Amino acid sequence: MAYFIGLDVSQRRTAICILDDDGAMIAEGTALTSPSDIYQWIAKRIDIVLVRRAGLEAGAMSFWLYTDLAAMGLPMVCLEAYQAAQLLKTQRNKADRNDARGLAQIIRLGGRFLRRVEVRSRSSQEARMLLTMRQYLVGQKIGLQNSITGLLKQFGLVVRRGKVCAMTFRDGVLSTISQAEERGVFLRAIIVPALKLHDSTCAELSTLTRHLCGDSSSSTCRGFIYLRAGHRRQLRGRFLRSHSQSENSRCHRRRGRAVQIEA
Template sequence: MTYYAGLDVSLNETAICVVDATGRIVAEGAVPSDPDSILTWLDRRKCPIERAGLEIGGISRWLHEGLRAGGLNAICIDPRRLRALTKIMPVKTDRNDARSIAAAMRVGWYSEVHIKSKASQLLRMLLTNRKTLLDKQIDIDNAIRGTLRVFGIKFPAISVMPLSKRACGRRSRMPLSRANL
């Protein structure tokens, strides 16, 4: 017998539904959202899983990698296609979503999402973090400029030169000291 699993992943808990080739629900449950817990839960059911589907999301890439390493044929799917199936449900719960994903895995009604390599994900994370830090640096520079403007200290427009060098390299009518503040 062939079995299919649907995993509805949230940050803390993953709802799991296993169906057979006829669509009958064989097992349902919920486990912590980590690959070892999911694999252990599936192994206890003694059902050879043909395909396991999970919607792409925040921790899905990490789970996908861990489930694949554990020998499970895990597939990240596009949630937009699945939304048409779940839209008609009167009650939307994690359990029902897991059932829908399992049904989609069984009939092949899903679009697989490409998972980027670990190196690509790492590079993207570093570039995003760098951009965030640079944006925050500009925000801090602007806040300092705005605060000092109250005391009559004016800086030229923001440039590549750090604020500390611009501040130390200029003359002011009012020197900065604790007495003036």
């Protein structure tokens, strides 16, 4: 006797369905979305040793549940969310209990039919989270710069932005505000709060960047440093190569037309 378990995960509770080899229902119910609670719910109903596969969809909480349940001894499988969603559409009623049943059936099929998702290590997840948060702060910085310069531009005040440090941008904005006050345009009370938020965002962004580049042995750090230092040179090299190739092709076409005219 072997058992197959489907887990439909939500933020608060997880629907659990246990099937046997023939697809017959052994037990179903819900437990709190916690690895210990899910494991205890399963252990009270069947022998954990007889579990052949237990699976859940790839999602926001799948890494936490997958790693902890696998450490407790469950043979876990992480399913591709698209494949699972398409197969679950065949069910008549959409409910957490029915989704758990469908996931258990998909797990029972097994073999090459399953599209498994590779669950990365904890260090990889931490590096991904660091990159995601840094990218979010970069977007916040650019959005604040665009908002500040856009408001000033309505009064004919142009401030340099883009690839400048936070201090240079701050000095340029304050100097522009002073020039505007000489013309009778008072914007300091409106712009300065956004400028302070921009400064704090740049400070936190610098902290994350230093943390990212602190470990020179990390492959993530090496890739990040390569993108920062060499991406522009790489793009410039590609542009020059494409430009030279287009120039050569134009020269060949001109020479061909000249030969035809002479003939």
